[in-house]
Structures are given as C-alpha cells and as structure tokens.
Amino acid sequence: MRHAPHLTECQGWRASLLWFAEPTTPKAHYETDGLLVTAREADGIVRIQAIGPYRDLAPPYPQLPVTHWPGRCIAPGFVDLHIHYPQTDVIGSPAEGLLPWLEHYTFPHEKQFSDPAYAQEVTTFFLDELMRQGVTTALCFATAHPESVDVFMAEAQKRRLRMITGKVLQDRHSPDRLRDTDTPLSLRQTEELIRRWHGVDRLGYAITPRFAPTSSPAQLHGAGEIAQQFPDVWVQSHVAENLDEIRWVHELFPEARSYLDVYDRAGLLRQRSVYAHCIHLDDTDRRRMAEVGASAAVSPTSNLFLGSGFFDYPASDAAGLRYGLASDVGGGTSFSPFHTMHAAYTVARQSVGRAGISLSPEHLWWQHTAGAAAALDLNGQVGNLLPGCEADFVVLNPQATPLLARRTAQTETLAEWLFAMVVLGDERLIAQTVVQGQPVNDNRA
Ligand code: GUN
Ligand code: ZN
Secondary structure (H helix, E strand, O other): OOOOOOOEEEEEEEEEEEEOOOOOOOOOEEEEEEEEEEEEOOOOOEEEEEEEEHHHHOOOOOOOOEEEEEEEEEEEOEEEEEEEHHHOOOOOOOOOOHHHHHHHHHHHHHHHHHOHHHHHHHHHHHHHHHHHHOEEEEEEEOOOOHHHHHHHHHHHHHOOOEEEEEOEEOOOOOOOOOOOOOHHHHHHHHHHHHHHHOOOOOEEEEEEEOOHHHOOHHHHHHHHHHHHHOOOOEEEEEEOOOHHHHHHHHHHOOOOOOHHHHHHHOOOOOOOEEEEEOOOOOHHHHHHHHHHOOEEEEOHHHHHHOOOOOOOHHHHHHHOOEEEEOOOOOOOOOOOHHHHHHHHHHHHOOOOOOOOOOOOHHHHHHHOOHHHHHHOOOOOOOOOOOOOOEOEEEEEOOOOOHHHHHHHHOOOOHHHHHHHHHHHOOHHHEEEEEEOOEEOOOOOO
C-alpha cells in the first residue's frame, strides 16, 4: 500500500493482470488471479495503490469493494504517441504519397475546424472512439485554429482524461483558412493556450509546428523560443517521413545538415520533443535525438498506407533512441492499438539494410503502453499498473471472438497468448476501458 494521505474511493479490481514491473524494460509481468487496488488521492487523481496476487493482497483489505472479472485480464490503458483528432474523417483516403494526400484531402478537411460546433462534434466522436479502443492517453494534433484546441481540451477535461494537444503552426505552403496569416499572432496564440491549459487537471500542451515545409524560419524559431521558455511543455511535429518531403526540406533549408537539423537549429529538439515517423534519418540524427532525450512516434499503419517507408528498429536501438507506437490517424488506417502493434511487427520484419527482426509481443505491447509513456516523459504516471500510476486501464476479453477464444486457448506461454491478441485483436477485445476508476466505454463485456 502506498503511504498517501487522505485516500477516498478505495476500490479493488480482481482479474488476471498484465503490467511492466520495470517500466523501461519491455518484459511483461503476468498474474493469473490478481488484485489491483485504486483510490483517489488528495490532489483528486485516482491512482493505483497496490498490485499483486489476490491471495496475498486481499486479506489486508477486508472492507474493500471488489469488482471481479473472472476470465478477463486487466492491462494498462494504451498510449497513442501521435494522432490527429481532426483527421478522424480523413481515414482511408488514398493518394500518391504524403504530399498529394495532404493537399487533396487533409488540408481542405482541416479548414472546417475554425467552427467550434464542428470541432465539438468530431472531438466527442474521437474521444468516444479512443475509449472503445482502449486508448486512454494521446499526444494529439489539433488544427491551426486555436478554437480547435479549446474545444478538445475542454472535452478531455470534462472526461478527466490525460490528453496532450496543441494548435498547429503553419504559416506558409498551406491554403487560405488553414494558414497562419500573422506569424507573431500564431506564436502569441500558442503562449496563451499554454497558459490556459498546460498542467490544468491532467491536460498538457504541445507546441505543434506541422512540419518544416509549412513553417517559415521565423515561425520555427519563434516556436523554439517558446519551447525553451516552457521546458515542461511538449513539442510535436513530423520528420523524415517521405522522400519527396525530404527533398523539399533540403531546397527550403539548404543550410541544414539534415531534415532533423532544421528543428535542432530552431531550438525544437529537446526532452519532451516527439517526432512522428523518423523513417529516413541517418545515425547522426538518431544519436542526436537520443542525446537530447527526444522521442520517435513510430506510425506503422500510416507508413504502410502512404508508402512512406519502414522505421529502422535495429538502428534506433543501436543509437539509444526512445520510441513508442502511434496510430497517426488519418494517415494511419486504424484507431486500434492491436492493429498498430501488428503493423509494427510487419514493419520490423522489413528493417532496412539488415535481416528483418522479429519483435516479441511483449516488446510491441510495451511500445504502446509503458514505452510510449517513457517516450513522453510520463514514466510512472500512465501506461502501467505500478503503484503510483494513474488508474487508467483496460479489461481484455480473450474470448471476444470465436477465433480469439480458440487460438488463445491453445497457447502455452505468455508470449504466445499475447501474440494471438496482437495479431487477431481489435476493439472487441476491450471489454472495458476504465479511466480514473470509472468505466467509460460501451463495448459489451
Ligand atoms: N506531415 C505534415 N502533416 C502531416 C499529417 O497531417 N500527417 C502525416 N502523416 N504527415 C504529415
Ligand atoms: Zn501525423
């Protein structure tokens, strides 16, 4: 039991349990008949107080109200390291690669988010969908309109979620009604939104230059100054996703050593910077990201759908680069962490220039939970079930479909059981999503 004062709403949750005993190591821990104890602490946040075998933990808590889920498994809520809520309705738009996809579908669609009523309807659907899929924390793009941030933050706050988002900065090479026409104003809006939302309840702000081609050097450097002024605010952007994009960046920023170096020179590469894709980096880039403590958001369904390339796991590990998994909806094709983990396995089999590797299911699961949390610098807060973590978790039903029931029943090791879920799973596996001790999804148990 943690020695936290003023505990209220103590609750017990009995089922099998899956968690990461050493959060920075992708080795899963499993307890067949476990108990998770949660309680609201003095700051109003519901946290995990204890985890362990039911037979050991139950006796000290004779009065504890316990919810029992026989045959189910409690696992950490998933953490999506990169997603765009305004692209919910862009999913499944085919194109000849990234730049035509942005021009033909994404930019026109995002213009609509100047309307708060429209942004509200999409936010409501989006957060409902994350809950159905078992995703309890996300690092999320809004659009260039400050209203799109206000709406999302207010709804996430109402639902008591840990969410991070930011106004997109894009002051060139973008259409009217999506482009920042006044660069100093876009930076002032960023600062205002940081002061309004960052650190309020469980909300966080991310300074969000879309990508180097759509920001002027003045906007990038202004964003970098804000990033230095507010070191605990996140930075999110895209880097080295697509070869045409990279050629364009070299034309626009000939003085930079590499695409990543554009951000580095602007002061946008630091701890709590999360860059989506990181496919076509070189080892100098990877080592530089590792050195400053920046992270990569690996987005395999997006990379396969847009034909962008394959994240190089061996090279990233060799450089000590931190990474986690992301859906990148709407370039990505699914909100489901199971689909993303499955795609990451496929991508790792293609590791560039080397024999492909076979990622273990524990590693894949870690990349979407405790590993993604560590990449966000939220190790020990989300993405795990260790005492002290916030009480956001999923309840898995491995019998959710006839094939899942049949396949999981035949597994002999934890790895085989997890692999069956990674490959066959979708939202039907998520019997419950529990946020702050409250069930929040409507999937049938
Ligand atoms: N690069 C710049 N904007 C985007 C975006 O919205 N999605 C993806 N996948 N890449 C981008
Ligand atoms: Zn993206």
